[in-house]
Amino acid sequence: MNGTEQRDDDSRAERVSDTFRKLYGGSPDGVWAAPGRVNLIGEHTDYNDGFALPMALPQTTLLAARARTDGRLRLHSAQGDGRITDLAVAELAPGALQGWTGYPAGVVWALGEAGHPVGGADLHFDSTVPTGAGLSSSAALECAVAVAYDELYGLGLAGPELARTAQCAENGFAGVPCGIMDQMASVCCTAEAALHLDARTPEDHAQVPFDLRGQGLRLLVIDTRVTHDLGDGAYAALRAGCERAAALLGLPALRDLPTGELARALEALPVELAPLVRHVVTENARVTDAVSRLREGNAAALGPILTEGHASLRDDYRVSCAETDLAVSAALSAGALGARMTGGGFGGSVIALVADGREGVVAESVTVAFGSAGHRLPRILEVTPAAGARRLAPAPGTR
């Protein structure tokens, strides 16, 4: 982290502490940060026990938190409706909460369900992760709570356990059937690296150096501002389709189908399932390929891998939409090395890998293309691989 980023973190930590004091009286025990993420490659693979390659974003959700001894859980977000939600930890139950509070409260519930001795807390959130843009603001919210509770209640849990707890909150409490990737990225990523995730054994993840700037590259995130709704059943249906295909093939998960057996499997499967299987198997291979290219120090070679991944999501998995397709094609026409939708799909964000100096032209071309097509204009950010969830204040080692 450079000096400017350190000062930004410090001043944001001070700001959320100030707001905490105004809301709840007295100081927080600490301030934690958890990032959003983009997935470079490996989409819809995590729930097939497969591979992914996410990186954390510089955009984070900050949490000022203080433990309470009376079992009350109070929640406030700068991005919420201004109210403090006051709950009893002992009464937390899946499905009982509507809206954003289900994500953080779900983490407290999930820790309790896993047998950890956790109580209440006063929590105030403030986030720079765009919400509903496929950049995992929900995981950032959950993972901030997971790392804060880990310290506040002295749990000593490892990163993948915290990620599992956060996923359990999203699945079991908030009712969103996501895989483990978002939470693993938010907790376990490190700066200047992408996270090689094996969803079957998250504890075996590896950091793959990803020195974008050093290799003369830039990464753009194009938020199409089309809000996905993964709760609408489409995601669950895709997931169920993959599970059915694996069962028909007699495999524990689609991850277990080797590329060499793909052609035979496709012939044996019902027509509606074959494209799903083709996507998952080829996508896992693309992750392996991307990791090799990065390890060789050839990040530019990710370009064609990203673009192939997009075609697979568009044509086989069918989770793209007009806006994400347009962002990809406009970025490529303007000279991007590769581009693809990232996240669950049905809108959300596109990433574009571009050579240093081309980022302005690509961003401009995508914006113009959206204007001509009559779409709402996209929000375009340039991102670098940032650190995973961590305590900001008091600074680690100063207590």
Ligand code: ADP
């Ligand atoms: P994504 O995770 O891609 O941003 P989701 O639909 O999974 O999209 O999660 C977005 C939801 O998470 C928001 O609608 C809101 O309920 C909740 N959320 C995320 N960050 C915050 C925040 N800082 N404050 C309040 N709610 C938040």
Ligand code: MG
């Ligand atoms: Mg989410």
